[in-house]
Amino acid sequence: MTLWRGLLALPLLSLAFTCLAEEYIESFHSDIEVRLNGDLNVTETVVVRAEGKSIRRGIYRDFPTLYTNPQGRKVSVGFEVLSVQRDGRAESYHLKNRSNGKRVYIGDPNILLSPGFYEYQINYTTTRQLGFFDEFDELYWNVTGNGWSFRIDRASARVTLPVSFIDFQLTGYTGPQGSTAQNLVYRRSAGNQAYFETSQPLGRQEGLTIVASWPKGVVDEPSDAQRRAWFFEDYRPSLIVVGGALALFAYYLVLWRWFGRDPETGVIVPLYQPPEEYSPASMRFVQNMGYDKKCFTSAIINLAVKGAVEINDDEGQFKVIKQETRDLSLAPGEAQVLSGLFGEGRDNISIDQSNHVILSRAIGKHKISLKRDYEKTYFNTNSRLLFPGILATVIVIATAVSNLPSEEIIMKTIFFGVFTAIPLIMLSAVWRGFKRRGKGGKFQVAINLVVLVVFCGALVNNVAAPIIEFSEVAPLPLIAGALAMVAMHYFFYQWLKAPTLAGRRLLDKIEGFKHYLKVAEEDEIALTEAPEFTIGIYETYLPYAIALDLENEWTAKLNRAIAFGLVDRRYSHPGWYHARGNRDDHFSSALSSSMDSAISSSSVAPGSSSGSSGGSSGGGGGGGGGGGW
Incomplete structure (x- = not known):
């Protein structure tokens, strides 16, 4: 009888162990090669335990490519995946744009993984990750990212520079975003290498960030021409719109001088x-x-x-x-x-x-x-002179939007543009009402002002946080330039x-x-x-x-x-x-404004900041995180 009870308990024990089985990262190692031109060649080796819960087909890795430097300038870094492997063999992967970077999905969507350990290796290159300061250059690098939904038992990184030298300054940080804890060890392992490793496991949403600095001259600093090219690359959508707005203003100004000036x-x-x-x-x-x-x-x-x-x-x-x-x-x-x-x-x-x-x-x-x-x-x-300007506006805005880095930012840009335009339209209605004379005009002004205040209050209450988040990654000059172009059509329609x-x-x-x-x-x-x-x-x-x-x-x-x-x-x-x-x-003013309002309504059918001092976990380049899919 006891034997039979034991046999019956085996499935229950198996189910209990299955429920207790946890998905986690056993080890996360990153080999970071700093090239002479300042580019990084990174190979990440991630060993995970899969149980068919979150990790069903494979893992994904998020990599930020859009940053805001301390001067408030948007920076777009390069990122290119060279190869992806699972257990030493090439593995399927695909990329998806995110609001501030890329997500690499690793695995075949048609193949489910059996429970067990898997070693994933991602090799990629990235640019513009180094900080060039007056007296030293620096790699301030978030090795693991702080966005992982799994614990990481051990994280490590090796940095290799193009030449050997003596003065190699190292430090690092561990823990959640913003932490200054230093639960890690680091050492110089060769004339041109440094090694970092955590001294205790990292919990969910925790990461390893390293800082390595060296004397100037070890890595080539970007030239002025390169910095200018980067600037135009970072701000290309905004520059397209701002340039288009200036050109449109010049076009309309010429037209006004030729056609819009009144006789004496x-x-x-x-x-x-x-x-x-x-x-x-x-x-x-x-x-x-x-x-x-x-x-x-x-x-x-x-x-x-x-x-x-x-x-x-x-x-x-x-x-x-x-x-x-x-x-x-x-x-x-x-x-x-x-x-x-x-x-x-x-x-x-x-x-x-x-x-x-x-x-x-x-x-x-x-x-x-x-x-x-x-x-x-x-x-x-x-009015026929407006058509070329309107067509040019559509082309300019479409070109600028198509140059935005992700579909999410494109949608946020459109959303923000619409919600910015609505109060401007309401203000225009208030102004038109203000120009009306009499009681009806004053009443319309009051109604429009109340609606405007209520709408703006609801807008601030409900979308303030998304707007702040949006402003971190999306080009606000693009919105301003686009609205300016639209406004120009309205004003020059009157002035022409x-x-x-x-x-x-x-x-x-x-x-x-x-x-x-x-x-x-x-x-x-x-x-x-x-x-x-x-x-x-x-x-x-x-x-x-x-x-x-x-x-x-x-x-x-x-x-x-x-x-x-x-x-x-x-x-x-x-x-x-x-x-x-x-x-x-006052019947005349009341008649005019009231009848005018009645007719109107009745005619319509219803690498820029140093981590050597003041750094923290999650700072610097790299970062992101990952999970299973």
């Missing part, structure tokens, strides 16, 4: 009526050299002044009602607005998102009409616009009329040509004041006239405007 302003003569045959919307279109929703707003209000429509304002909910009139003198653009709003038998329309299709079509027809009648005759946008000679003459007349709209009543006393201010004049020119962003000044003139008894004190708003709620005060 003529003599501004005050006008007491708008230039003949120009509607409020057309004057705004020419003045801004482009279309916006306020062109549409001023057109609707001018239609109301002419008796073609009435406007109902139910506490900001607008309805435009068609009036039965005949023989109206409408500008071509206003006729398009009228037909666009009241086609298909409609006699009224609410300015809300339920009618966004109708509104967007009416706006489109109005815009096309103004472009056909006034663009090129009165101004040129020169230029009035023609006919446009300049019209702009001079508009300036003369604006002088009348905004000049104080007391200043008009000396102007004998100024007409008597009446309610009729106020209402007739109100759409022009709105189109030219002078509705506040024009209404202030009305209020002064009321205060001086020049017009009826009982007057509050035009007969074509019907409001519910307390919206009589």
Whole structure:
């Protein structure tokens, strides 16, 4: 019976030993040959115990190739695998880019290892690992790396220099990242060799770092030409973008001098009526050299002044009602607005998102009409000149991004660029709102500022750490240069616009009329040509004041006239405007900004630091770590 119990216990004991079996590194040895030109030829021999847990097909070795030196400069070192062996025979391997270097996967993905000991040997070369200082040169080298997920029973390294000499200074560090413990022994083993070995095992995430320094002249120091070449190699993506940004600025500057400079302003003569045959919307279109929703707003209000429509304002909910009139003198653009709003038998329309299709079509027809009648005759946008610059920007940024060292950095660069651009877009929205007059504009500014603050707070709270990590490996000048190029397209799109000679003459007349709209009543006393201010004049020119962003000044003139008894004190708003709620005060600015906002929303469908002093484990070149796969 006892025998049978023992036999039954054997599988359980076997299972227990299997569970207790541990994967670890029995030994890690590195032969480091320092070549005369400063390159390193490194052969790492790693003996591991595999149990089919983490080490199933083989091991992987991480090797950092991107560093930031004490001056904050990014440094990219060379790394090339020459051979990989397992138990003395060539072994399959493949490389994968990491955010700060390379990962070497050793083993066949289709072959699983049996439990046991395996000896892996990796031979590679690397460049730019030596530190060249005023009085000595140095190898500050992380032999094992501090990223291993296994303990290391014994770690050692042998450094071989190209020539023998007498003064060979050695030290080293062991333990986790940043440790200054020195649980190791080291000695000079020959005229040109030094040997280092740990005196106790290394735990997980612990490593061996060595420091060997020698007199200058043993190894050739990089020439100035070589250092310049390295600089351009390190910063190639950023230099491509910065160079592209400078070239783009020069291109646009030349274009601006040739095409974007305005004709000289003529003599501004005050006008007491708008230039003949120009509607409020057309004057705004020419003045801004482009279309916006306020062109549409001023057109609707001018239609109301002419008796073609009435406007109902139910506490900001607008309805435009068609009036039965005949023989109206409408500008071509206003006729398009009228037909666009009241086609298909409609006699009224609410300015809300339920009618966004109708509104967007009416706006489109109005815009096309103004472009056909006034663009090129009165101004040129020169927008065609932007296409070569935009194409060049795409090519430059794509080339720079393709030169980044890894797919991970490419994705981080795109991510960071987008999250940097979003607050800039929000700031632009805040600025546009700030330029609006009246209560609606102030409300929009407040809303945009709140959204901007909330977004930036969430951005800092959630992505601050990734951004800091990203800044360690990714070229921030690339982001800045790319954003600068995008910003240049926006600004030069505005600056390349230029009035023609006919446009300049019209702009001079508009300036003369604006002088009348905004000049104080007391200043008009000396102007004998100024007409008597009446309610009729106020209402007739109100759409022009709105189109030219002078509705506040024009209404202030009305209020002064009321205060001086020049017009009826009982007057509050035009007969074509019907409001519910307390919206009589400052009705023109409230109407303009509120209606403008309503139209806008309703037209859219829903080797540089020394380790001899102040060094630590994990410092210097080399490093990384590894694991099983």
